[in-house]
Amino acid sequence: MSHATLTSPVPVTPAAAAPAPAAGASSASSASSASSVEARILRLLLPYHRTTGAGSADPADFPEQLRQIRQFTDAGEPVLFTLPGFPCKSPNPAKVLGHLPDEGERLSLAFLDRLCSRIGEVHAPGARILICSDGHIFGDLIHVPDEHIDAYGDALRDLIAGEGLGRLGTFDLRDVHGDLDHDTKRRLVTEAYAPSVEALRALVRSDEETARLYRGITRFLVEDTADFDGTRSALQRECRIRAYGVIARSRAWGDLIADCHPRSVRLSIHPQRPGAEKFGIRLLDAADAWATPWHAAVLRGRGGEARLMHRAEAETRGRLVLRAGRPSHFEERG
Numbered sequence: 001m002s003h004a005t006l007t008s009p010v011p012v013t014p015a016a017a018a019p020a021p022a023a024g025a026s027s028a029s030s031a032s033s034a035s036s037v038e039a040r041i042l043r044l045l046l047p048y049h050r051t052t053g054a055g056s057a058d059p060a061d062f063p064e065q066l067r068q069i070r071q072f073t074d075a076g077e078p079v080l081f082t083l084p085g086f087p088c089k090s091p092n093p094a095k096v097l098g099h100l101p102d103e104g105e106r107l108s109l110a111f112l113d114r115l116c117s118r119i120g121e122v123h124a125p126g127a128r129i130l131i132c133s134d135g136h137i138f139g140d141l142i143h144v145p146d147e148h149i150d151a152y153g154d155a156l157r158d159l160i161a162g163e164g165l166g167r168l169g170t171f172d173l174r175d176v177h178g179d180l181d182h183d184t185k186r187r188l189v190t191e192a193y194a195p196s197v198e199a200l201r202a203l204v205r206s207d208e209e210t211a212r213l214y215r216g217i218t219r220f221l222v223e224d225t226a227d228f229d230g231t232r233s234a235l236q237r238e239c240r241i242r243a244y245g246v247i248a249r250s251r252a253w254g255d256l257i258a259d260c261h262p263r264s265v266r267l268s269i270h271p272q273r274p275g276a277e278k279f280g281i282r283l284l285d286a287a288d289a290w291a292t293p294w295h296a297a298v299l300r301g302r303g304g305e306a307r308l309m310h311r312a313e314a315e316t317r318g319r320l321v322l323r324a325g326r327p328s329h330f331e332e333r334g
Helices: 028-035 037-048 063-073 103-122 146-162 182-193 197-206 208-224 232-260 311-317
Strands: 079-085 127-133 168-171 265-268 297-300 306-309 318-323 326-332
Touching: 037 063, 037 103, 063 079, 063 265, 079 103, 079 232, 103 127, 103 146, 103 168, 103 297, 103 306, 103 326, 127 146, 146 168, 182 232, 197 208, 197 232, 208 232, 297 311, 297 318, 306 311, 311 318, 311 326
Parallel strands: 079 127, 079 265, 127 168, 297 326
Antiparallel strands: 297 306, 318 326
């Protein structure tokens, strides 16, 4: 695949993220930290940091990520990133083109694989990203059937293999608890790892990051509910309740991943502040900091650039393009 097809928010180049030296930062330890392999790796990620507040281009503002990366660089091993995400497509047809991966996933996965390749240029053992698909863990709460989540996950694996993205791997609920049904697996993971709703409510009241996540998930649930026959206020009340369940199970899924892969650099598709335990990462350019390929469609500009937006908007601005006979994305009209 040519690099020209890898549309990402900004070019993946070490120089693009290299911060200017701060005034007075002249100590030997600062110089050593700034030139360390883990700092050079982190600089490759910083242009894509997904955050709702002020960002930072200084690796020193991300001590947890430096520590996580250092576990691998000190051992001379490939860096393992874990990324919960790529769950399933939104059930709202006004937002997406269907229930299977399309151009948004293809570009995002290619971007992640290319990012691993660039890490290999500064750390010889290279890097891998494990896509930890979380659709099954909360599929019943977001009203997406397990059959659609299975089909999405299978197609995602086929896409990774077909595009030759050898630095990516996948992990989902089908990989734990043997041959039990999805409902039983959801219950077991939730019982073992999920925080209580009461604990989450307290966090929403006291922690702005959690409150922001709660508001974002609630908004997605409202937007994604296309078949509700009650009032708007009733829908919002229901979605606020479901949002707590989605967050609780998402945290349970994250803790399960951490148990299965205790040594990893933890990524997130949700915005994260500098210094947080997880590093929020953008996959494609979008006006909304919360936008993802599975909640939107891709509009290709006349210059080839890709932007995420709701299908309803994209189809007013572009023509539909098929790939392998399936709706893939829109191309802006000339």
